[in-house]
Amino acid sequence: MSRRCLRLSLRAGESLPPDLGWRVERGYVWLARPSSDGALLTLGLWGPGERVIPSLIGLSGLELRSLSPVVVEEEEVSPAMEREFLEDQLRQAAILLLLSRVRPAEARLLQLLDWFGERFGTMTSQGVMLRLADRPLTHQQLADIAGMTRVTVTKALSHFRDAGVIEAQAGGGLLLKVASHELWELA
Structure with missing residues (x-):
């Protein structure tokens, strides 16, 4: 007899x-762990169609949170799913480690937005449209993910808007108007 899987709307x-395996059906989730000073360290982000299996990371104190309204369904995890998740987690960990070393903070935020665009964005003729479900990320969420303060994120986003790098769109989307290879030149 198969067991019934849990389905959550948050x-x-x-x-x-964080001790269960989840398939994200709608929305976006964020995995983090508090550091010794209480700041949350980002370990990964997942969106629609992706699986997250925090227990495979092997760390205590993990926090799995919804970044947007989400619908997730618990999945019984197969060895193939475990391997796929661990490969994805290794790639994300490498990218997040590289991003954490980008200075100044403005450049880090721009690189983070670019990474979001690659993973979750939609390419348009004007650039990459970023929209997480029905709402944009808040400045505080971006700050938590990037390891920055909310004030720094707000100032950086204002600077990016003034420079024409990003543009707010109707409905809460954000248009990133710079190609990936140009981001390092702006930093």
Whole structure:
């Protein structure tokens, strides 16, 4: 007899049990762990169609949160799913480690937005449209993910808007108007 899998619908900012395997059906989730000073360190981000299996990371104190309204379904994890998740996690960990070393903070935020665009964005004739579900990421969420303060994120986004690098879109989207290879030149 197969067991019944749990299905959850959560609002942005709500926590999911990190000891289960999840398939994201709608929305975006964020995995983090508090550092010794209490700041959250980003370990990964997942969106629609992706699986997240925090227990495979082997760390205690993990927090799995919804970045947007989400619908997730618990999955019984096969060895192939475990391997796929670990490969994805290794890639994300490498990217996040590289991003954490980018200075100044403005350049780090721009690189983070570019990474979001590659993973979750939609390419348009004007650039990459970023939209997480029905709402944009808040400045505080971006700050938490990037390891920055909310004030720094707000100032950087204002600077990017003034420079024409990003443009707010109707409905809460954000258009990143710079190609990936140009981002390092702006930093």
